[in-house]
Amino acid sequence: MSLRHALLGLLAQGPASGYDLMKIFDISLANVWPATQSQVYGELSRLADAGLVKVAAEGPRGRKEYAIDDTGLAELRHWLTEVEPTHVHRSDMLLRVFFLGRLDREQAAGYLRRQAEFAAGRHESLAGLVDIVSEGEDDLSVYGRLALEWGLRFTNLHREWAEWATAEIEKWPSPRDPLTGEAPRETGG
Amino acid sequence: MSLRHALLGLLAQGPASGYDLMKIFDISLANVWPATQSQVYGELSRLADAGLVKVAAEGPRGRKEYAIDDTGLAELRHWLTEVEPTHVHRSDMLLRVFFLGRLDREQAAGYLRRQAEFAAGRHESLAGLVDIVSEGEDDLSVYGRLALEWGLRFTNLHREWAEWATAEIEKWPSPRDPLTGEAPRETGG
DNA sequence: GCGTTCATGTAAAAAGTTACATGATTGG
DNA sequence: CCAATCATGTAACTTTTTACATGAACGC
Numbered sequence: 001m002s003l004r005h006a007l008l009g010l011l012a013q014g015p016a017s018g019y020d021l022m023k024i025f026d027i028s029l030a031n032v033w034p035a036t037q038s039q040v041y042g043e044l045s046r047l048a049d050a051g052l053v054k055v056a057a058e059g060p061r062g063r064k065e066y067a068i069d070d071t072g073l074a075e076l077r078h079w080l081t082e083v084e085p086t087h088v089h090r091s092d093m094l095l096r097v098f099f100l101g102r103l104d105r106e107q108a109a110g111y112l113r114r115q116a117e118f119a120a121g122r123h124e125s126l127a128g129l130v131d132i133v134s135e136g137e138d139d140l141s142v143y144g145r146l147a148l149e150w151g152l153r154f155t156n157l158h159r160e161w162a163e164w165a166t167a168e169i170e171k172w173p174s175p176r177d178p179l180t181g182e183a184p185r186e187t188g189g
Numbered sequence: 190m191s192l193r194h195a196l197l198g199l200l201a202q203g204p205a206s207g208y209d210l211m212k213i214f215d216i217s218l219a220n221v222w223p224a225t226q227s228q229v230y231g232e233l234s235r236l237a238d239a240g241l242v243k244v245a246a247e248g249p250r251g252r253k254e255y256a257i258d259d260t261g262l263a264e265l266r267h268w269l270t271e272v273e274p275t276h277v278h279r280s281d282m283l284l285r286v287f288f289l290g291r292l293d294r295e296q297a298a299g300y301l302r303r304q305a306e307f308a309a310g311r312h313e314s315l316a317g318l319v320d321i322v323s324e325g326e327d328d329l330s331v332y333g334r335l336a337l338e339w340g341l342r343f344t345n346l347h348r349e350w351a352e353w354a355t356a357e358i359e360k361w362p363s364p365r366d367p368l369t370g371e372a373p374r375e376t377g378g
Numbered sequence: 379g380c381g382t383t384c385a386t387g388t389a390a391a392a393a394g395t396t397a398c399a400t401g402a403t404t405g406g
Numbered sequence: 407c408c409a410a411t412c413a414t415g416t417a418a419c420t421t422t423t424t425a426c427a428t429g430a431a432c433g434c
Contacts, residue, residue, distance in 0.1 A: 003421080005281075006284055009288035012288065012291055017384090017386090018387095019383095032278065032287070033283075033284045034422095035422085037387095038389095042388095059385095060384085060430070061384055061386080062384095062385060062430080063385060063386085076288065080296075081300075085280075085281045085282035085304075088279075092191040093274035095194070095198075095221050096268075097335050098217065098336060099194075099265065100335075101327075101331065101332050102198070102201055102328070139290025143286055143287050150283060150286075150354075153349075153350055161339050161342055165335045168335065207415095208414080225394075226415095227396080227417095230414060248413090249412085250414080251415095252414085253413090253414080384429100387428085389425085390424085391422100391423080391424080391425100395421090396417100396418085396420095398415105398417080399417100400416105401414095403411085404412090405410085406407105406408095
């Protein structure tokens with residue numbers, strides 16, 4: 001139920017509408033916990049039903065400003081201090097790696113090279129965030145910078161690993177056909 | 190639809206039952222794409238309905254051995270070469286980091302220290318896999334070793350980052366209360 | 379007036395989790 | 407014969423994705 005806690009965490013900074021939260025989400029939390037508009041609005045309703053937040057004010061265009069309640073704050077604190085992170089990672093990028101043996105060596109190396117390039121680009125775009133985020137002294141900015149540092153290290157690891165893996169593959173001499181040196185599988189199925 | 194492709198990828202190595210696949214999953218793919226028994230059996234049925242795999246043999250205890258079809262192989266190759274990885278990461282561990290400002294400095298540092306320990310433990314358990322996995326010369330082992338290297342680097346990054354972040358927090362002098370040096374928030378809500 | 383931004387929702391489908399249910403076969 | 411392993415499935419629920427639908431208010 002992390003989306004729920006993400007919303008509680010943001011509302012702990014101060015009241016906000018679903019629309020506001022969605023924007024904050026997109027610029028700050030999307031890298032660690034993406035959420036869609038439809039999810040955010042739905043979860044806010046459920047949060048209000050459960051009494052963890054309440055509609056503190058209504059504005060133009062049906063705007064509802066939500067504020068966190070004491071039960072919400074307690075739940076947030078409980079989640080932060082008592083609930084072990086799940087540490088479940090899914091990566092379709094790494095999943096593909098297991099099956100790279102279905103491709104010939106060049107294609108497999110190409111895949112990894114593209115991953116290195118992707119990671120380099122992602123690293124640059126995160127690096128561009130550093131200046132923007134370095135201003136704020138609010139909790140979200142201060143702690144967000146720790147998460148950003150994680151992102152910089154991660155994208156760097158990603159690139160380095162992919163470059164290493166590319167080189168690794170390229171130095172294997174077509175392992176399954178030592179006699180001819182030919183690649184065992186070609187593009188056509 | 191990565192689960193589908195994970196199953197196709199495993200079946201590309203040779204025929205297997207849902208039960209077999211589940212075991213292979215648990216020891217090799219679970220770190221990059223966890224799946225439950227109920228998901229595997231369900232997806233195999235759908236895969237068979239879609240004509241990407243077929244039941245090649247039936248054994249004792251209702252065992253169904255699935256084999257990949259040409260359409261399945263084509264779909265696997267298409268996924269490997271044409272479909273961009275989504276690069277969507279969810280981490281409730283990092284999500285919590287954004288909200289660490291709700292805790293006092295010691296609690297926040299404690300959280301990060303626990304993450305460093307967790308990562309160290311995970312690293313050790315992956316390192317233990319190296320010997321086991323270093324034998325196989327089949328595709329899954331050969332390429333799985335690349336993924337394992339990723340895991341070793343990742344857990345190492347995780348630990349280093351968490352240690353860095355702990356130190357970072359500990360050197361902040363209760364930033365929101367420079368006059369008294371007292372922590373601005375205490376444990377009680 | 380008109381385009382942009384603000385603002386909220388619903389519906390359906392896909393994916394993933396948890397729990398339950400059932401029973402055959404094998405090895406000691 | 408009995409425990410462990412093999413083996414498959416269903417049901418209910420939660421979470422996430424995608425698409426659609428609607429309209430008010432603001433600024434120029």
